[in-house]
Amino acid sequence: MLVGLNNVTFEFGARVIVEEATWHIHPGERIGLIGYNGTGKSTLLKVIVGQYTPSVGTVEKGRETTIGYLHQDLLSFDTNDSILEVALTAFERVKQLEKEIEELGIQLEKNSDDEKLLELYTDKLHELDVIGGYTVHHRTEEVLQGLGFANADLHRPYKEFSGGWRMRVLLAKMILQQPDVLLLDEPTNHLDLPSIEWLEKYLMHYQGSVVIVSHDKFFLNRMVNKIVELYQQRLHVYSGNYEYYETEKEMRVELQQRAYENQQDYIRQQERFIERFKAKASKAAAAQSAMKRLDKIDRIEQVEIERPNLRINFQVDKQPGKVLVDLKNVTKRFGDNTIIEKAVAEIERGDKIGLIGANGKGKSTVLRIVGGTEQHEGERVWGHNVQESFYAQHQLESLNLNNTILEEMLSCGSGKTELELRSLLGCFLFSGDDTDKKIRLLSGGEKARVALAKVIVSKANFLLLDEPTNHLDMNSVELLADALNKYEGSILFVSHDRFFISKTANKIWEIVDHEIKEFKGTYDEYVAWKERMAKQQQQSAKEQKAATATPELAKSPTQPATPVKNNNDNLDREQKKELQKLQRQFARLEEDIAKMNAEKSKQEQDMGNPDIYSNKQKFASLEADYKSIQQKLNTANKEYETLFEKIMEMEQQ
Template sequence: MLIGLQNVTFEFGARVIVEDATWHIQPGERIGLVGYNGTGKSTILKVLVGEYTPSKGSVEKGKDTTIGYLHQDLLSFDTNDNITEVALGAFERVRQLEKDIEQLGSELEKDPENEDLLIRYTDSLHELDVLDGYNIHHKAEEVLHGLGFSNEDLARPYKEFSGGWRMRVLLAKMILQQPDVLLMDEPTNHLDLPSIEWLEKYLLHYKGSVVIVSHDKFFLNRMVNKIVEVYQQELHIYSGDYNYYEQEKALRIEMQQKAFENQQDYIRQQERFIERFKAKASKAAQAQSIQKRLDKLDKVEDVQLERPDLRINFQLEKVPGKVLVALKDVSKQFGNIRILSHTDAEIERGDKIALIGANGKGKSTALRIVGGTESFEGERVWGHNVEESFYAQHQLEALTLTNTILEELQQCGSKKTDVELRSLLGAFLFGGEDVEKKIRVLSGGEKARVALAKTIVSKANFLILDEPTNHLDMHSVELLAEALNKYAGSYILVSHDRYFISKTANKIWEIVDNKIKEFKGTYQEWVEWNERMAKQAAANPAPAAAEPVKAAPVVKETKPQQTNIDREAQKELQRQQRKLATLETDINKAKTEKQRIEDSMGNPEIYADKQKFVTLENDYKKIQEQLNALNKEYETVFEKVMELEG
């Protein structure tokens, strides 16, 4: 065990977060810590690292266990150092050794015969080598690049970056420290899709244990092998990913409900017997015995799934024309940074568009251009009867802090009565006296819900949504996705939550080479299409440059292929594709065997036995030849498949 809770109870005043909770984090575990908003996930992380002390029980930690803790409060850190220097702060011992070596080197120049200095100098060099100290700059740059920083960014001062980018630098530093346990509170909130995918790959090979609080279901499904749920002041542990947890939780609830109902039937039956026979002398003793047995019965609790439900219903007043907004010859740049260049795009009635891509590509800028709140060159044509509503992160800051929640909605111009507004706020989990709370005392999640309520109260037929799922728990994200699926209007949204995008979008927009590229299909179809394109590009790097003349005949042949020739070609294509799949399997087997032989050749005992060594060397030559032949055949078959697909 690296760290854990033993019979821990933790309370905030009268509110119990967990009671008598036990949880041990073992080496190599990747754990998702989940629960509804307000159940205390972040609090439990703070208990683990010692920021909070439990009321009862103990936090147990291995003597040499190192912990890294990524959380929002880290953003108070500030410095003039460049971001590479901040990330290199992970290598404290290496940096100290570098200073020591420089100092000892200077002293040795003055006193080259000093044996004590020479020994210390040699020992420091050896320790630096053991710690792989010569590669720390390369490691830091690799991690920073993975998290989305360019070469130019590496020399920029930390204080020049916004909060989200600062959090990435601190995440890079924490990853480079390689603690035994990495605790991460909403790490994907400040990352774009490419950076999330890079972080997934990095953490999957991370040697330490990882605990993640996240509302990104895709991220958890790819990352974790255990789920710990904070539910009804208890920790419930599930061995599997997030999908397994959802299925298993539903099964547990169903089994407990059946056990409860069966026990209630039994209790009612026994109570009827007692009631009927307690006054009858011959049966009184038996009735008393049954009553004692019932008193000692270990009661099964009634199970009701407790969860806060957003009840979101969109209402539309007007039906817009076919085209809601058209961008014509649009260009936009900030200084020397060009975002869009002479691009065109249209949003039609019924479109549900996800605008995706790396940070810095201009997604939010494009969204503001669509919404008419950003200046640009070119033309934006607004459609007939379009009533838009724009939800963006900056709207959280635009809320009037001195207003109550109810007052904030009263000032939206929705013409709804207070009773209707209270009902709407109830759907957003603000019940009873909550609506009288001032905006300034609300958490980030509560402010996000108020801003979403303001967007929805508008009766708009076109929604523009910038990161609407930030600060929402997973259940609320699902409910928002369901509501958007039922929504009769159109929308365009920016989100880094792949689960949310996959549930809501029927078109994908991506900014590529300063143009808006449209993909007509779902997020999953877009991912699969990209993977196919990447495989083709990897297998056939530059066919266009090598054989430009082949393009013309292919175009000419496309028309008459709806015949028997086409069917024969299709059959041949399928045959070659099957052959390709078989070859891929054979190549993987050959690679595994080659790796096994290489591992054996690294064993010194092999070289003590000449016969074993000769056999192994022959096996290695054979497998290498086999692998070469398979790769050659694979290339030939792949080219045939490409021809047939073309």
């Protein structure tokens, strides 16, 4: 056991968060901590790390156990250091050794014959090698790049980045520290799809235990082998992923309900027997015995799943024309950064479009361009009778913290009466006195529900939603997806929640090479198509590699070279030639990268040789070569990605 709760009860003011909870975290476990919004999942993590002390019971931790805890409060940290420097603070001992080695090196330049100094210098170099000091920069860069940072960003000051990007830096630092137990509170909230997929792969091979609070079903299904549910102040443990939990919980509820009904039948039988015979002298003793049996019986509680039920009912006031928005040759730049260039796109009545892709590609910018709140070059033509409503994360920040929930709803000018608004807020789980709560006292999920309620009250026929599922629990995400499926209007939404996208979108938009690429189909169909394209690309590369390996066949006068089959009948002859040229470059680049990786591995192996450290010149030369090969690899990998995107774009034509 690494960490354990033993019979823990924790109260937050007058409210009980958890009661008589026992939970032990063992090595190698990947646990999903789930529960409805407001049940206290984040609070429970704070109890585990010792920020809160339980009212009853104990929290036990192994003497050597280390815990990493990623949470929203970390965003108060600020510094002028680069993000690379911030992430490298994960390696305190390495940083200390590097400083000591540098100082010893300066001393050795002055006293090169000092054997004790040379011995100490060699010892420090050896220790640096043993703890993997020569690879920390590479590992840190790899993790930061995996989480979506470009090479150019690594040396930018941490304070220049927004909250979401800062959270990624702190996540990088935490996973580089490799604690025995990693506690992650909503880690996917600030990640785009490529970064979530990278994090999944990374955590799959993580040596320690991981506890994840998340509303992302896809993420939990891939990541966890145990679910701990905080429900009705109790912890319920399920051995399996989220899908298993859903099935198992249903079975448990069904069995308990059946046992309850059987017991109720028995109780009614006994009560009828007692009522009938208690007055008869001959049966009085039997009736008395039956009463005693009923008094002693351990009563089974009826199972009623308390599930918050968002009763979302979108209303549409007017029917729009066939085309809601038409983008014609739209260009948007921020300084040297081009988001889209001469982009063309159209949104038709009934479209429910998921706008996806990596952060920094401009998804939210495109959403604002469509909504008319972002200046741009080119035309944005608005359709007939279009009434839009915009939901974005910044709206949570723009809520008036001093307003009550009801006052906030009254201020949005919907024209609805106080009674009508109270009824609507009841659908969003704000009932009775809840509507008189101040906005500043609400959790992230509760603020998100208020902002969503403001969108719904508008009766718009076109919704623009920027990350609408952030801060919502899984049940609320499902209910929102169901409501949007029934919604008669059109939607353009940005989301990284794959479950939500797959349930809601009937079209996918992706920003590729500064253009808006449209895929007419669901998210699942889009993923399947991407996988087919990737396989086809790999096959083409293999065929091209085979062709270049046997040039004599290609040059044979009796047998003309067969072009690589690429299944692109829509390409003209020149385009096909260009595609084949790109495929040949791609194959050569693959070979170069493989050679460079082999060379880099050999250099890393050489760095593990203690003899190298005794010769300062050899060591300096090896270090310079290692940095050089890293730079070449970074450049080659960038070129590889660019070529891959170009080939895929041509194959889609």
